[in-house]
Amino acid sequence: MTHIDYKRRQFLQYAALGTLATTLPGFALAESRGLNQTPNNLFKADVEIALTAQTADIPILPGAHTHVFKYHGKLLKGPQTALKELPGYLGPILNFEQGQKVRIYFYNQLPEPCVTHWHGMHVPQVMDGHPMYAIYRGEQYVYEFEVKNPTGTNWYHSHTHELTATQVYQGLAGLITISDEAERKLDLPSGEFDIPLVIQDRSFTNGNQLRYILNRHQRMRGFLGDTILVNGQEISAIPVKTRAYRMRILNGSNSRIYKLGWEDGTPMIAIGTDGGLLEKPETLPYIMLAPAERVELWVDFSGRKPGSDLMLQNLAYQGSASHRGGGMGGGMHQDMGRMDMMDGASAQNEVISIAKFHIIEQISDSPKLPVELVPMRRLTTQDISNPDKTVPIAIGMRHMAFQLNGKTFDMQGHTELEKIPVNSVQKIKIYHDNRGMGGGMRGGRGGMGMMMAMPHPIHLHGQQFQILSRTQINQGNVYDTIKDGFINSGWKDTALVMPGEEIEIIKPFKDFTGLFLYHCHNLEHEDMGMMRNFFVS
Known part of the structure; x- marks a missing residue:
């Protein structure tokens, strides 16, 4: 990896901030080098969260724990539903309401600079996580913004210049959900029937440590791992009942593009994209999902037998010219989520198992798919x-x-x-x-x-x-x-x-x-x- 002179970069950043203070409308330079170190007393927050980027050792695969970077969250003010921890290495799910005012105290306890971007959120520049605002170990950055977005699924992740790939790869990412009045009127599946799926591909050493080694070819193509993780862990099966579910899927991988489809060919029903719910549900044979893209699915397990399984897969495709002419890694291991390799990763034209849903219980009560979702003005x-x-x-x-x-x-x-x-x-x-x-x-x-x-x-x-x-x-x-x-x-x-x-x-x-x-x-x-x-x- 390229050597980075953090101290020199920091000097250049703050020198540039002095210039920006005179050129950008509405840009206020802090009196000291610590921009946004303290909260704005005029900003009356409805929700306050302490979010710390730190190292941790987390169980991901059987055996030794894996050393990762992880967001640790603590709710300081607001409803208990505003923060939900996940068992893997990902940060907590942040659940916001449209119109809420949110204050996040971001602390960096990593041995390198870090800044957090609220991906998909409509916020001011100084709250957006531009890499110019990266802070160092022991420093704090206070994010304050009103939730202007409608209902939907966004996410947050590191956005540190020249370190985004490695920091996200090591675990610095988490989901954001937003609710609003229009969503509540639809009575969509909620609670245990609202399932988040953050899909990431990773590689591990024999000792269960994350492996991230790039040769020139891999740098140009992007890193492709040999193990699929869901919600920051290796999952054997997700238990579900015979009813409808809302699934929020994020492609949190560094570079892998997924062609999502059901193993048995069942059509996929989309009810939302990156920016929120659709006007009405759309039925597709499969869904292309690139890094950072989100899709919300309506998945109905009604009619399936208890004890049966339904597999979500990455289907074969040939969308990249650099992969024409065949695969790079042979076939699949028997274990779900593990791919054979030649140059350290599976090609993107192989079938890969992502998540298995295991039907555990037969129930008769299930909501019906709405014909209409939310009104949306089409721009022309x-x-x-x-x-x-x-x-x-x-x-x-x-x-x-x-x-x-x-x-x-x-x-x-x-x-x-x-x-x-x-x-x-x-x-x-x-x-x-x-x-x-x-x-x-x-x-x-x-x-x-x-x-x-x-x-x-x-x-x-x-x-x-x-x-x-x-x-x-x-x-x-x-x-x-x-x-x-x-x-x-x-x-x-x-x-x-x-x-x-x-x-x-x-x-x-x-x-x-x-x-x-x-x-x-x-x-x-x-x-x-x-x-x-x-x-x-």
Whole structure:
């Protein structure tokens, strides 16, 4: 791994903060180097939580405990339901209500810098977890924000520059759920019938310690582990009853893209995406879920026999040109969630078992799937503030470095193209810029071109967006294996852009000014600099 001079970075960060104080509207520089170290007495919090990033030894696999990074949470104020611990290495689930004012005291007890991003939440710049605000061991950062999001499933995770991949991999992540009045009127499955599923792939040593070793090929592709964990642990089976469940699924992996489907071919019923519930349920044969994406499913076990099982799988697909021509790791082990390896990981075109649901009890009482969920105003080109302008996000590579709009990450940097007026609605086009990638790119052949023709999950901080269109320039058998798994009708904060694909989105930039990131959520790509700022002013 690259050596990082933390003290030099810290000096540069705070020097830059002094500049930002004079250039960013509404940016208030703390009198000392400790920005947001103390709470704002004028902010009357409904919920207060102490959240500490620390090391821990957690039982994950049979045998020795695993040394991890872990968020430890403690509820200081608010309803007891606001914080729910999970048994694995993940942080507690934070359960918020729309309109609540939340204060989180974040403490760093790690031996390296850390900052926490509230992924999917609509919050001010200084509360968003930009890497410029990373704090050191023994320091505190106070996050204060009002929950503006509607009902849905978001998450929080480390966002430390050049350390995001390793810190999330070691455990720094957790779910956020949001409830509102519209959701309560639907009477969706709740309590024990509301199941979170955080899916992550990890690799372990013989002594049960996390293994994270990257060669050049793995850095360019992203880390793929050989063991599937659910909710931060290896689970043999999840007990369920013969009734309907709400399942909140997060792809918390560093780079693995899942093609989720049921083993017996049962269609999947989606009721929500990244940004909340859909207008109405959608039925799909499978669902593509890239790193950071969420989907909420309605799963009805009615009619199944007690003692039977239903397996959630990652189905085979060929969506990445770098994986064409066959698999990389042979077959599956008999144990659920374990994959054979050749270069340290399974390819993404193998069937992988994720979670087994075991029916334990027959009951007759079950809610019915609503015909309508929540009203959603579809944004159109008529809502765009400047119809003649399309903001580009060009995915490219030069000098063996992934880039966005021809540049890599600059902590406070932005270009004219990245300046966005506050309280505007923008059309954004995300596409692959093939210039400089080598002659093999167009034909899908050749080492450099083949490697770079790969999917990228692009995440935009700030408000959620809607997808206007998907256009696949190079239609063919590869795209056919994944094209029916996209949900394009809901609010999103992450969009999976396949090789040869162009996506147009429409995104509001309301309420808050400052620097808001956009980046690839393949975390190895992010740490290599595939990240940029929008400057909203």
